[in-house]
Amino acid sequence: MASHSHNPGPLPARPGPFGARRTWLLAIALAALWAAHGLGVTLSGLVPSGSGLNILGEFLGASLSPAWDYEVVVPEGTVALPWKVLDALRRTLIFAASGLSLALLLGFPLGIVASTAWWKNHKGARGERFHLLKRWLNPTLFVGIRTGIALLRSIHEVLWAVLLLAALGLNSFSAVCAIALPFAGTFAKVFSDILDEAPRDSADVLRASGATEAQAFLFGLLPRALPDMAAYAFYRFECAVRSSAVLGFFGYPTLGYFIKLAFDNKRYHEVWSYLWSLIVLVFVLEAISGALRRRVVVR
Numbered sequence: 001m002a003s004h005s006h007n008p009g010p011l012p013a014r015p016g017p018f019g020a021r022r023t024w025l026l027a028i029a030l031a032a033l034w035a036a037h038g039l040g041v042t043l044s045g046l047v048p049s050g051s052g053l054n055i056l057g058e059f060l061g062a063s064l065s066p067a068w069d070y071e072v073v074v075p076e077g078t079v080a081l082p083w084k085v086l087d088a089l090r091r092t093l094i095f096a097a098s099g100l101s102l103a104l105l106l107g108f109p110l111g112i113v114a115s116t117a118w119w120k121n122h123k124g125a126r127g128e129r130f131h132l133l134k135r136w137l138n139p140t141l142f143v144g145i146r147t148g149i150a151l152l153r154s155i156h157e158v159l160w161a162v163l164l165l166a167a168l169g170l171n172s173f174s175a176v177c178a179i180a181l182p183f184a185g186t187f188a189k190v191f192s193d194i195l196d197e198a199p200r201d202s203a204d205v206l207r208a209s210g211a212t213e214a215q216a217f218l219f220g221l222l223p224r225a226l227p228d229m230a231a232y233a234f235y236r237f238e239c240a241v242r243s244s245a246v247l248g249f250f251g252y253p254t255l256g257y258f259i260k261l262a263f264d265n266k267r268y269h270e271v272w273s274y275l276w277s278l279i280v281l282v283f284v285l286e287a288i289s290g291a292l293r294r295r296v297v298v299r
Contacts, residue, residue, distance in 0.1 A: 058268060062272050089281055095172070099179025100237050103186075103236075107184040110149060111194075114188050115196050117195050149189055152181055153188075157246075183240065191225075194229055248260065
């Protein structure tokens with residue numbers, strides 16, 4: 001009687017002392033140590049001492065009692081501090097809404113033509129001229145658009161503010177553009193990814209019914225992606241508000257301008273009046289955008 005021996009095959013290789021995840025974590029830690037050494041960062045330099053510690057304590061202590069009136073004598077007829085804070089909030093919202101609106105006008109069409117779904121051809125779909133046009137433009141226009149989007153979003157709005165301030169001067173248009181340009185690049189990148197990941201069942205049904213590629217995209221694919229696009233736009237409005245406030249440090253009349261002015265004059269209670277108003281505004285916007293996202297995004 002022949003005996004059959006079971007051959008289990010080669011044994012799996014023994015794992016090394018470091019897994020892939022541990023190796024990456026170790027590499028990140030070593031890179032952080034190398035960067036800290038190169039910058040001359042020390043633990044003692046991270047801890048305030050002397051006058052710096054006193055200023056930090058005074059500043060943090062002022063957070064518990066924000067000012068309701070000016071800490072210095074102001075000229076007669078000056079608007080009350082609470083109204084000044086509200087006016088700064090209003091201006092901050094105006095700059096943010098204007099910048100975001102312009103960013104959407106630029107980023108939405110760029111996001112469409114930057115998506116691979118826009119350029120993809122499907123067999124059996126009508127509109128051969130449209131196919132030929134896209135096939136001819138694809139190698140150059142698609143790469144050019146993606147490159148332009150990467151350039152827009154790679155430059156921070158603070159740097160855009162510096163460039164536009166030097167080119168156009170201190171005016172509202174330069175502030176709006178400083179927010180709109182990087183946000184447009186981000187919108188285009190995220191919108192193109194949303195379109196590429198959107199369900200294609202509706203577009204396939206339209207295409208099978210004889211619709212052209214453009215019709216299948218505009219009436220089948222795009223409506224499936226719009227809720228996620230709207231949800232992301234609501235979130236970016238909160239980011240635009242924070243960016244608008246930061247632009248005040250360059251002289252634009254938003255919250256950052258008044259925060260810097262009060263901080264430079266060591267009026268820390270007034271600083272916290274503006275800071276707390278910004279914090280409350282961000283929480284209110286988060287609640288509103290969250291409610292809108294729940295109503296718009298249908299799952």
